[in-house]
Amino acid sequence: MARPHGTPYGNYGHALLTANALRTPDRAALTYCGEQSFTYDELNRLVNRRAHALLASGVEAGRRVAVLLNETLKVAEVYLAQAKLGALTSALNPYWPEETLRAVVAHSECTAFVYDATVEEAVARIRPGLPGVTTWIKVGGPSAEPGVVDLDALTSGAAEDEPELGGFWDDPLALYYTSGTTGLPKAVVHTHASSLATAQIWLDVPRNPGSVFGTGAIIWGIGFPAIVGPALYTGMRLVLEQDWGPANFLRVVPRERVTHVSQIPSFYAALLAGDDHAGADLSTLRVIMLGGEPLTAALLARMKERLPDAGVYSYYGQTEAPYSCFGRVDDGGTPLGSSGRARTGCAVRVTGPDGDAVVGRTGEINLAGPHRMAGYDRLPGRTAEVLRDGWYVGGDLGVVSEDGVLTVLGRREDAILKGGRWSQPATVEEAAVAVDEVAEAGAVGVPAHEEGQDAAPQRIILAVVARAGHSLDAEKLAAALATTLPEHQRPDHIVVADELPHFQDASGGPGKLLRREIRERYQHLVDQA
Template sequence: MTATHTHSPFGNYGYAVLTAQALRAPDAVALDCDAGRRTYAELNRQVNRRATVLRSQGIAQGRRVACLLHAPLGITEVYLAAAKTGAVVAALNPYWSDDMLVAVVERSGCTAFVYDGCADELVERIRPALPGVTDWLRLGGPAPAAVDFDGESHAASDAEPELGACHDDPLALFFTSGTTGLPKAVVHTHSGALSTAQLWLDVPRGPDPVFGTGPIIWGVGFIAIAGPALYGGMRLVLEADFSPATFLEAAARERITHISVIPSFFTELLRDNRHRQADLTSLRVVLLGGEPVLPAVLARIKERLPTTEVFSYYGQTEAPYSVIGRPGTAMATKAVGRARTACAVKVVDASGNRLVGEAGEICLTGPHLLAGYDGQPEQTAEVLRDGWYVGGDLGVLDERGALTVLGRRQDAIARAGRYVLPGEIEEAALAVPGVAEAGAVAVPGKGSDQHILLAVAPVPEQALDEPTVRDALAGMLPEHCHPDAVVIADRLPHGQDASGGQGKLLRREIRDRWAHRVQGRGL
C-alpha cells in the first residue's frame, strides 16, 4: 500500500460501503434479518468489533481467510470486517464437496477459516486435511479448538480499526462455477468492488429504498447485491430463504422496493396463481440477470407488475453488472442494455476487429473488472486482453451501443451449416400454450451436425404432450431449428444457489438426463 493510499480511508471497501453511511445517516436502518434490525451506526460498530477480533488473531493485511458461512448477517459482518483489516476473503460455496473445499482452501493459501454452526459437521470432516489453517473461528457460540467469534466480538472494542488495505489491494476471491476441474479464484480489489457498488448511478432508487435478498449473497453476490445496497444507503432485508414463496410474504411485510434475481425466479414465481394473492405494490425495480431474459418471460413479468421498472443486466463473476438497461424501451426487444457508467462494451470478430450489427465475441472493460485469476497467469492472459475482459459470450452491438447477448459460444448448436442458439428455440417454446419453462441443448450426432433436444416443463395442472409442442414449433421456427426430440418434464434441472429458489438452468444436466431420447430415435 503506497503512501498516497493512506491519505483517505474511502479507498477501503468496508469503510466506504458502511462507515461512510454510518457517518452520514447513523440512525437510518441498514438491515433487517432474523436477528433483528440494525441501524447503520449499530452495524458499523458490530463490524468494527469483528474486525478487532480478526486483528487480535493476526488476521490482517494480505492474510487469506476461508469463509464458509450460511447466514446472510454473518456473511455481511465478516466480509466487511475482513475488508477493514485488509484480510482477503475466500468466499467458499457451501454446496461444494469435501474434496473440492479442501482443494480450494489449499490452493488459495488460506491460513484462517471462519465458519458458522451450519458447517460444524463439515468442518470436523475436513479440518484434519487442512494443516495449513492455523486459526479457526466459529460464529454461533463456542466450539472445541475454535475461537468463539461471537463471544470475543461481544467483548471487543467497537472503535474504527486501523485500515489494512485499499484501492488496488485484493479484497476477496470469488470462485467461478466451472464444470471441470477446480473453480478459478477470481481476484477482486477494493477499488473494483467499489465500482460495482456504484450500480445506483444507472438504476433509480427513489425515496426509502428497501432491497430484498437472501443467502445468495455468499460469493460474488455480496459485492453485486449486499454491498451496493449498503453503499446506496438502502435498507437491506436479509431473508434466510428467498424462494418465491418467501419473497411473496416478505415483499408485503417489509415493503420491498428492489430485488435482483435471475429470470428463472419469475418463471417459478408465475407458474401458478399464488402470486395473485400477494401485495407487490411496493416493488419499484426488478433487476434481471445471470441468464438471458426471454421476451416471453419479460411479458409475463410486466403483465403481473405493470408499474414496476424492469432492468436487465449482463455481467459475469469476473465483471459484475457490466451492461444494464430497460429491455423493450428505446432498445431492441432482446437487447440487455448499454455499458454501465464508467464501463464499456464492444463486440469483435476472430481477429479482434470491432463489429456493429454483426454477431461476435463480447468484450467488457471498466474499473470493476477482476484483477486476474489467483495464481493462474496463463488463464488470466486468456481473458484479459489489452484491458478488456473476453469471457467467451457471443453478442451483437447496435449503432447506439445497445448489446444483445446471444449466449455462450459453447452452447451454440451446429446444424445444417449454421449455428442455432438455444434461446431462439426456448423463446418459441415459451409461446406454446401450457409451457412454463424450456431448455434446448445440442446432442452429438453423426458428422459435424448436432441434434437438438428440447425439454419443457408444463404450467401446473395443464396437460402437455410432445406432438402438441412439436407441431406448434413447426409453425414458428425454420426447419433447421426444429428439435429432434421433445421431453415433457415436471421440472427442469437448476443449479443450487442457496437462495431457496431455483438457480440457473443447467443445460448440461438436460443433456445428461435425456440425450438418449434423441439417440433412441435413430437419428
C-alpha cells in the same frame, strides 16, 4: 491517524459502511429476517467489534482467510470486517462438496478459516486435510473441537472504534469463485477498487432515500459485491433473509416494503404460476433486475399485469465483471431479449475470430471497466488468456447494435465457427425442424473448442429424427436447408438417427439435448469424409 494511500475511502468496508454511518447515522441500514434491525451507526459499530475480534484472532492485513458461512447477517458482518482489516476473504460456497471445499482452500493457500455452526461437521471432516490452515474461527458459539477461536466471545468484549484500515484501492479484497464446468472453480481476484466500482450499479437506477433492497442467501459469493455492496453504498435499507423463495418473498415484500430486487426470470414464472400471490401487497416494488436467463414476452406481460408500477431491467455480467450492462425492457428503452448498454464507466464490445470489433454480427463479448477482476488467483496463464489489452473476454457470444445494445447469445464452447463467422446451434436446429418431416434436430461444430485456446474453424454435424410416419433423406434435407441457411450455417454432414441423446439437466427441467454426446457419437463421420 495517517492513512495509507491518502484516504480511507479507498477501503471497501469504510466506503460502504463507515461513510454512511458518518453521513446518515440514524438511517435504517439492515433488517435481518424481521427480527433484528440496525441503523448505519449501529451496523458500523457491530462490524468494528467483529474486526477487532478477528484482529485478536490473528486475522490481519494480507492474510488469506477462508470463509464458509450460511447465515446472511454473519456473512455481512465478517466480510465487511475483513475488508476493513485488509484481509483477503476467500468466499466459499456452502453448497460445494467437501472435497471441493478442501481443494479450493488448499489451492488458495488460506491460513485461517472462519465458519458457522451449520457447517461445523463438514469443517471437522476437512480440517485434517488442511495443514496449512493454522487458525480456525467459529461464529455462533463455542466449538467442541480443540483450538477453535470463539469469535462471538471475542466480539462481545471488543471495542467499537474504527480499526486501523489495512487494504485500499488495488489491494486484493476477496476471491469469488466461478462455477467452472471442469476442474476446480477458478478464484476470481477482486480488489477494493473493482468492488467499489461494482457497488455503484444502483447510482444508474431510480431510487430515493426510502428505497429498500431485499435479498436472500445468495450473498456469500459474487452476490456480496453485486447485491449487498450496492445497497449499502447508496444508503438503502438492506433486507436480508435466509429464504428468498416465492412463499417467503410474498411475506417479506409487504412486511418490509421492499422496493428493489434482483433475481432470475424463472423466479417470477414460479411466483405467478399459482394464485398464492393474489392476496399479497407487492405494490412497493419499483425496480426488478433480471439476469442469468432469457426473459420471454409472455412472462414480461404477466409481470407487468401483476406489478404495473415496477420497472423491469435486464442485466448482464460475469463473476469476472459483474453487472456490466443493463437496460429497462418494460418501457421499450431496451429491446426484449437484450441486456442493455454498458453502465456508466464501463464498456462492452464484440470481436470476431480475428480479434477486431464487429457491430451487428455475432462475436465474443468483451467487457471493460473499473469493476473488472484483477485476474485469476495463482493462474497466470488462464488470466492472460481472458484479459486482453484491458478487456475481459470470457467466452460468451453476443451481438452489439450500432447504438451499443448488447444481446447475449450463449457460450463460445457451444457455438459454431465456420467460414470466419460465429453461429448458435439453435439457428441450424430451428431451420431443420421447420422442415415438415423433421421432428427433432441437434447441431454441433467439430472439433470441439478447447478451453484457453484460440477457436479453430469447424464443420457442422446435424443429427435429425424423422416425424412419426415419415422418412428422411439426408441429401434432400441438405438441399432444403441450402435454401434457408447461409453458407456458414449449412451442415457439412447430416445424420438421420432413430433418436437423439437427452439428459436430465441440473435445473430439473424436462431435459436438454446433449450436444456433447452428438459430437462424440458422430464426429468420426466428418473426420473420415
